[in-house]
Amino acid sequence: MKAIAVTDGDTRPQIIEKPAPEPDEGEALVRTLRVGIDGTDFEVIEGNHGGFPDGDDHQVLGHETVGVVEDANGTELEDGQLVVPTIRRPVGESNAFFDRDEPDMAPSGTYVERGIDGAHGFMAEYFTSPPRYLVPIQAEFADVGVLVEPMSNTAKALDHAFASRSAFEWEPETALVLGNGPLGLLTLAMLDSTVDRTYCLGRRDRPDPTIDIIEKLDATYVDSRTTPVAEIQEQYEPVDLAYEATGYAKHAYETVDVLAPNGVGVLLGIPGDWSFEIDGGRLHREIVLSNKALLGSVNSHVTHFEMAKESLAKLPEWFLEDVITDVFTPEEVDDAFERGDDRIKTVIEFDTL
Amino acid sequence: MKAIAVTDGDTRPQIIEKPAPEPDEGEALVRTLRVGIDGTDFEVIEGNHGGFPDGDDHQVLGHETVGVVEDANGTELEDGQLVVPTIRRPVGESNAFFDRDEPDMAPSGTYVERGIDGAHGFMAEYFTSPPRYLVPIQAEFADVGVLVEPMSNTAKALDHAFASRSAFEWEPETALVLGNGPLGLLTLAMLDSTVDRTYCLGRRDRPDPTIDIIEKLDATYVDSRTTPVAEIQEQYEPVDLAYEATGYAKHAYETVDVLAPNGVGVLLGIPGDWSFEIDGGRLHREIVLSNKALLGSVNSHVTHFEMAKESLAKLPEWFLEDVITDVFTPEEVDDAFERGDDRIKTVIEFDTL
Structure with a gap:
């Protein structure tokens, strides 16, 4: 074969x-x-x-x-x-x-x-x-069933993110997806029914097919070259949920600043070694005083594939x-x-x- | 008055x-x-x-x-x-x-x-x-009831930590408390019934009353001057739960390395501004590939005071x-x-x- x-x-x-x-x-x-x-x-x-x-x-x-x-x-x-x-x-x-x-x-x-x-x-x-x-999976997914696996990674990540906020009342209204690759776009579409307003970070010039999709989803495209992650909070609004799919290590730490109080950042990227300076004291303090959470999420299994199937049917x-x-x-x-x-x-x- | x-x-x-x-x-x-x-x-x-x-x-x-x-x-x-x-x-x-x-x-x-x-x-x-x-609270707590408020902060932090791991089966066996102040010691005692083995980080010489308490609790005292946080995993073992009560900003990031896969670090310290270099790429990758979580927790309310009362009765x-x-x-x-x-x-x- x-x-x-x-x-x-x-x-x-x-x-x-x-x-x-x-x-x-x-x-x-x-x-x-x-x-x-x-x-x-x-x-x-x-x-x-x-x-x-x-x-x-x-x-x-x-x-x-x-x-x-x-x-x-x-x-x-x-x-x-x-x-x-x-x-x-x-x-x-x-x-x-x-x-x-x-x-x-x-x-x-x-x-x-x-x-x-x-x-x-x-x-x-x-x-x-x-x-x-x-x-x-359903027979009608023959063409799009390849999306179940990547979507299952998001299903798991969101499942963990929501669990992490389950000890109190948490109703996220805003979400930011870092990364406009296929996983970022799938996640943005999945979040469409979960929160009121979504943002997606990329570094592309228009015209661009990913920006077209972002805007067709009624999400806001954020160009990281003109609006660094740490400034999204001021320029747009803080977000309850951030989803990192860039693998750009600094995004893991910048995510803390873009989160609203009680927000959660879920990390999926897998960067290589890279040392850099952070304002570690301020970020630590911000995580504590605003009850923020950062979670890593990798891979997925059957329950997440089942969740992904349900999400796929709604896209x-x-x-x-x-x-x-x-x-x-x-x-x-x-x-x-x-x-x-x-x-x-x-x-x-x-x-x- | x-x-x-x-x-x-x-x-x-x-x-x-x-x-x-x-x-x-x-x-x-x-x-x-x-x-x-x-x-x-x-x-x-x-x-x-x-x-x-x-x-x-x-x-x-x-x-x-x-x-x-x-x-x-x-x-x-x-x-x-x-x-x-x-x-x-x-x-x-x-x-x-x-x-x-x-x-x-x-x-x-x-x-x-x-x-x-x-x-x-x-x-x-x-x-x-x-x-x-x-x-x-119970009348017999007249002398020790002052401990309910600090213990309620830990009750909340642990409640959030467990919630963050509730999307999968998580049975923590080991815990590390960073800090041997009163909050650290209270937390160590509260964790005694939750996990099998506990560690407590401090920077004191013997004889010392906090080290005496740590050892009477059958916990292991870790001197941060001879065993930096990042080396605890190798020198002792990785821990499922880390609880930071030092306010020392680097501990927030070093916690990632001491956690076992699927572990959670909960941060309670409130450091001032302090910039320093971290191996941000490696830490980001480690959080993702090992499904780790970092949470901040501040303050507490009635439900946590109720939990603290129950814990206090068991000390x-x-x-x-x-x-x-x-x-x-x-x-x-x-x-x-x-x-x-x-x-x-x-x-x-x-x-x-």
């Missing part, structure tokens, strides 16, 4: 031939329809994220996937059922985090991540998986069409991994329903 | 004479028994915290108080009932935060704080208050005796506001039951 993989020393992913996988007992065989590309894929390609599967000289990419059950193989799934796979798998048989369906909370070393770290991904014509890692048609800007065949791999400001979510289509 | 107040320009609190307050309709008159002294009092004295009540040239100190209802004055309280007052009062009639009994979450400008900022405290023979700000007798090291009469005000390593909690006793 065809697969898209990065090989040791490669700087670009390539299409390769691999034997189609045979499902073990208790595993279903899934035929891949679409796989999305995101920033993590580029980190894997650049070798900055995770490692190859044990004993292999290549890593099949892909972690944002929708597929169809080709052979339920005696599992509780049904042939023809549309599914989205989760990413983490246990090292060894299982562990407490997997046993209680919370592998997203598992510490490093207890899991591998399909398509990212230590396990092959889903960017191939077929893959196998135990059904507990396959989330059934407007035009938004889904505008966000998935590019669809390529596996053979167009070179094109697919190009980047550009005109692209938002690129997907590779292996097959259709 | 006698009161202990700080006057404009004074560098030390003094005993003054004031007319005893007359309760308004809907207010009870309370006879003060004991008032504790804490770091906030010294900040008020040094003029670093809040301002005097409108139109007054002095501020009566005191916010850790136990008293007895002298005249219920038609309220639902009973004469002779032991009570502990809460601290925040609304600016103006009321506001949404007070209406829902969450003034601890009210933003700056919407409240004054008795004994701290803009309102007279309880360090006087009598005070008046609406009953909604008076928490009834061992020896601990309470060891923590309240000094009891002074109002006339001994000069002595009472001396500081020393042999003192833990100092209280001023206006009367006995």
Whole structure:
């Protein structure tokens, strides 16, 4: 079968031939329809994220996937059922985090991540998986189901953010999304029904398709080159919820200043090492005196995929069409991994329903 | 009546004479028994915290108080009932935060704080208050009821910390308290029944009464001069919960490193401005990849006082005796506001039951 993989020393992913996988007992065989590309894929390609599967000289990419059950193989799934796979798998048989369906909370070393770290991904014509890692989705999501995985990361992050404010009455009215990449835009759309006013930070000139989407969502585009994060509070308003999806480390700390009292900032970016000066005393004091919270959130699991499915069903048609800007065949791999400001979510289509 | 107040320009609190307050309709008159002294009092004295009540040239100190209802004055309280007052009062009639009994979450400008900022405290023979700000406590707490207010701050902080981890299964086994002042020691004792192993950070040489208490609680004393916070994880173990009560700004950031995956650091200190360099990229990444949380917590209200009452009832007798090291009469005000390593909690006793 065809697969898209990065090989040791490669700087670009390539299409390769691999034997189609045979499902073990208790595993279903899934035929891949679409796989999305995101920033993590580029980190894997650049070798900055995770490692190859044990004993292999290549890593099949892909972690944002929708597929169809080709052979339920005696599992509780049904042939023809549309599914989205989760990413983490246990090292060894299982562990407490997997046993209680919370592998997203598992510490490093207890899991591998399909398509990212230590396990092959889903960017191939077929893959196998135990059904507990396959989330059934509606048949009408064949084209947009690749958005369930990224949206599930936001579902988890928001779930944790709301939990962190659950010891008191908290009704957020305003939210700021830092980052206008696909995850930022999806989050902005998800927040549309949660808060009254939304802002989205980017660093792009008009005309730009992400700014168009931001404004079609009735959100306010904030250009970080003219309005630094720390000034958003004054220039617009403080926000109850901030969602960082830039990976720009200073944003983690600047978030404190943009939050309204009792606000929460949830961090999802994964920056590299970077030392800089902060007004650490003032920020510490501000966190305390205004009951603020900063949370990190990584990965997601079945409950969050279920939340994401519900959110996806509520997103407007035009938004889904505008966000998935590019669809390529596996053979167009070179094109697919190009980047550009005109692209938002690129997907590779292996097959259709 | 006698009161202990700080006057404009004074560098030390003094005993003054004031007319005893007359309760308004809907207010009870309370006879003060004991008032504790804490770091906030010294900040008020040094003029670093809040301002005097409108139109007054002095501020009566005191916010850790136990008293007895002298005249219920038609309220639902009973004469002779032991009570502990809460601290925040609304600016103006009321506001949404007070209406829902969450003034601890009210933003700056919407409240004054008795004994701290803009309102007279309880360090006087009598005070008046609406009953909604008076928490009834057991008669046997006449001597130790001054601990309810500081413990209520911890009750709130822990309530928020646990809430922040409530979106997944979290059973903390280890906790670190940063700071061996009275609040740190009270928190350490409160955590004794919550986690398996506790650590307490200080910078004192033995013999020292706080180290004695730490070790009598079966906690581990960590000397920050030989074991910096960032090294606690390696030298001892990572902790699920960190509680910062030092006001030392770097601890807010170092806390991230001492936390186990999925851990939470709750900050209560109120540092001044201080700029310094941090490894902001690494810390941001660590917060995200390990699902960590940092929360600020300030003040507390009736529900937290109720929690504190329950915790107080569970503390061992020896601990309470060891923590309240000094009891002074109002006339001994000069002595009472001396500081020393042999003192833990100092209280001023206006009367006995």
